[in-house]
Amino acid sequence: MNDTPASPKKGLSRRGLLSLAGAGVVGAGLGAGASYAVAAAAPGHSGAAASYPFFGEHQSGITTPAQDRLHFAAFDVDDISRDELAELLADWSYAASRMTSGLGAGGYGPASGPYDSPPDDTGEALDLPPSGLTITFGLGPSLFDDRFGLAGKRPAALIDLPHFPGDALIDALVGGDLCIQACSDDPQIAVHAIRNLSRIAFGRASIRWSQLGFGRTSSTTRAQTTPRNLFGFKDGTANMRAEDTDQVNSAIWAHSSEGPGWMAGGSYLVARKIRMTIETWDRSSLREQERVIGRTKGEGAPLSGGSEFTEPDFALAGRGDAPLIDPASHVKLAHPTNNDGASMLRRGYNFVDGNDDLGRLNAGLFFISFQRDPQTQYVPVQLSLAKNDAMNEYVRHVGSGIFAVPPGAREGSFVGAGLFG
DSSP: OOOOOOOSOSOSOHHHHHHTTSOOOOSSSTTTTOOOSOOOOOTTOTTTTOOOOSOSSSOSSSSSOOOSEEEEEEEEEOSOOHHHHHHHHHHHHHHHHHHTTTOOSSSSOTTOSOTTSOOSSOOTTTTOOOTTOEEEEEEOGGGSSTTTTOGGGOOTTSOOOOOOTTOOOOGGGBOOSEEEEEEESSHHHHHHHHHHHHHHTTTTEEEEEEEEEEEESOOSSTTSOOOBOTTSSBOOTTOOOTTOHHHHHHHTSOOGGGSOGGGTTOEEEEEEEEEEOHHHHHTSOHHHHHHHHSBOTTTOOBTTSSOTTSOOOTTOBOGGGOBSSOTTSHHHHHSGGGTTTOOOEEOOEEEEEEEOTTSOEEEEEEEEEEESOTTTTHHHHHHHHHHHOGGGGTEEEEEEEEEEEOOOOOTTSOTTGGGGO
16 A cells, blocks of 8 residues: 655554554544545556545445455454543544555554654555455444443344354354454455554454455445355345445434434444355255255346346246245245345355365355344344255354444544444
């Protein structure tokens, strides 16, 4: 990322500076000096010039066009005070506003500043453009306990997810007080963001679990083509798009009339790490694969006929009066008509985390969805799938998290500021 040294003014909090082991005072005030000018594309980086503002009515990384790469991290907050928690969110917002605009995490950058102190940016993104980087912050249910006096401010929509049938959750991959979703079209930019935000949090919060993702498994705008998951099928054909403003407003953004004012304009993020039994799937016939999904593997059309975006006809019968789309297919069980109209915005990614001790790929889908109310949108859909989905033979859920995503911040403030008012 390009970097412009700044004179030592207000930037990170005192605690944030100390957590960087004496890195010195960095940056200008929150949001000051952060440029949203589109950066010049670097050689070899297709579409690298894209830049999305950090400040605004809503946080970026929700309806923003889905990027190709993800680094997601959940954090546990250390033994700090309420004021120090607010300072952490302010420090994160300041650094995020710089990185998303193509600057380093701090005002000096990785190659300048006090020579006998650690740099205020790690440097692996030096000279790289922002590559569409978005940084989205979330607050987990566990943050609203007695530690910070926030129990009375927990939104009713920030539920504890139930245990779904078939869950095989690993404790180390569940929960978190805070989360950060960093998306970019360059994996190094996304990793750089999480690395520097984790470094800034030293002594105040530490990573509980994290996930790298590649190959988005949904489209969030009509200009994007439908991608494929690791089963080889188009994924997210029926996903809502940013252009569907009425649906977005009713299904994604929290309303002040239904919860605390500090969450108005925010959303709720559900993350699920879904391990795919790739080897078993790869030995299944094409007929079986299409039956399980309910769509053709090539075009992505529903088995009832038409093209990819043709609405499925679940009543249409074939031989022997059996429905052409299996009632236990993923398409049938996930469709809004089977879930009282429930819908959500998906922003999932593929992952491959090496292999297990049996030599099988540790791979699958890192599912992310945003919704206005997880209790009435995510939970009923997942319950339907967990009980009856034919795909359950080939997947298992091993990680899980739910987070309140506050609205965007205005310049001079920070994400989550309304919580501390």
